[in-house]
Amino acid sequence: MKNEVIDWYIKTRPTYKRLSAKIEALLSEVFEMENISYHIITSRTKTIESVRGKISKDKYDNPKEQIQDFAGIRIITYVEDEVAKISELIEKTFDIDHENSGNKSDDLGLDKVGYKSVHYIAHLDKSRLKLPEYKQYENKCFEIQVRTILQHTWAEIEHDRSYKYTGKLPTDIGRRFKLLAGMLEMADREFNNISNDIDAISENTAISAEKGDYNIPISSTTLTTFLSTKFSSVLGGEPIIFSDRDGILVGEMERFGLKTLDDFNKIIPDDFNKTLKFLNEKARLSDFGLVRRVLMINDYNKYFSIAKDDGFTVWTSYDDGESKFFKHYGVDWDDIEDKYGVMLTD
Incomplete structure (x- = not known):
């Protein structure tokens, strides 16, 4: 079955690659129309080697249906409030699989710090699928990740370093790693607060100037x-x-x-x-x-x-x-x- 899945993906990957690019372009247009600020949008399509490694773990009965991130889009924002605005637009623009979507920070618990990101598993909505250029993407899902620059920094460092250990990190290194994550989280919130304070100053100045x-x-x-x-x-x-x-x-x-x-x-x-x-x-x-x-x-x-x-x-x-x-x-x-x-x- 594994070889069959790989053969299927080799044939299907170009379609997912086009889907990734389509979603990236579509989101860029939506954000521009809604005047939503963000740092960058990127898209990617899972490599054949990545899929081969994933299905080798024997955790999938039906990889074609259960692997939901063949196509992926990542949106990096400047501050946390932008994550909420972008998430709202995503939910309006696509059909969301809420059962398999969520905010990773909700899973951390009160006593934990670490990887934070909003993840969506989504499909194109029915109205868009009626258009000829989107018809080929029917029944194909894609993943959208939304995170701030600092959240992205933490996720990339953690993925590169922490996952290189086969077991639990040494206690002193693990503690330092979590302390650093906490500092990044606090910095993220403070950047967001400063941004809001600047907006408030601008708004109050406009009101005072009018008076x-x-x-x-x-x-x-x-x-x-x-x-x-x-x-x-x-x-x-x-x-x-x-x-x-x-x-x-x-x-x-x-x-x-x-x-x-x-x-x-x-x-x-x-x-x-x-x-x-x-x-x-x-x-x-x-x-x-x-x-x-x-x-x-x-x-x-x-x-x-x-x-x-x-x-x-x-x-x-x-x-x-x-x-x-x-x-x-x-x-x-x-x-x-x-x-x-x-x-x-x-």
């Missing part, structure tokens, strides 16, 4: 939300382009003497939104572009002598629109070039 309350400390998060709210009419409803990942812009604002969003809001000219239209290019309205323009038209000597980051040396887009914009506010670029050596390019 005109800007007494909020400047950070990359609060600044980006403030700019998106303050200049929503100019941006056409699109969020501001965030690029201050190293805190360079916030550093410039601090050196300029700005501590809160209210400090910054007070130096934005009343006609700033109107004059931004000189530029005629939404792509330029990043956090850097907006803030630096405000600082320079407020006091360009102060900006270039005290606040400017050393890495900002050239204003590369000084075209007719830029010229009109800065002339409107009395910014003398000849003076800037003479005093600070900032060369402009046309």
Whole structure:
């Protein structure tokens, strides 16, 4: 029977390989449509050698039906909350074999740490199987694993190292291994909490900005939300382009003497939104572009002598629109070039 199963799988494997790729592509599209963030999606099809090794253990009466992971998809998320959102979408998108699916962390018990992952055994739903391109996958199941980056790290290390021992790990190594797993689990939860806290700060900043309350400390998060709210009419409803990942812009604002969003809001000219239209290019309205323009038209000597980051040396887009914009506010670029050596390019 074992040879018969292998012969069957050699013939059938190409179909499972196509199925794996189809599910990966389908999930990518679903996540994009639902604006769900994730780290990566990968797919794989069991190798012939892997199947041969699996059926050699004599634990299957009918391997063709009992082995449910010939096709497999793995989704790696950044934080735990994304696992829940993705799991919900998976359950809506496919027919789930709930009896053979579950959350591995539920099996650990209160006194255990270790491998965590959400596993689904799924089939394509009936409506999709009616389509000609999916008909060939009828009665074929696939496995979907969902886990965070840190959960994936633990699982890969455990699989590579722990399984190399034929018996129980030595007590001291086993204890250290479990302690490390606990630390990873705690780190995973803390990353998730931090992510939620950042989202809360952004949401609260947006609410305060709409009410005109800007007494909020400047950070990359609060600044980006403030700019998106303050200049929503100019941006056409699109969020501001965030690029201050190293805190360079916030550093410039601090050196300029700005501590809160209210400090910054007070130096934005009343006609700033109107004059931004000189530029005629939404792509330029990043956090850097907006803030630096405000600082320079407020006091360009102060900006270039005290606040400017050393890495900002050239204003590369000084075209007719830029010229009109800065002339409107009395910014003398000849003076800037003479005093600070900032060369402009046309």
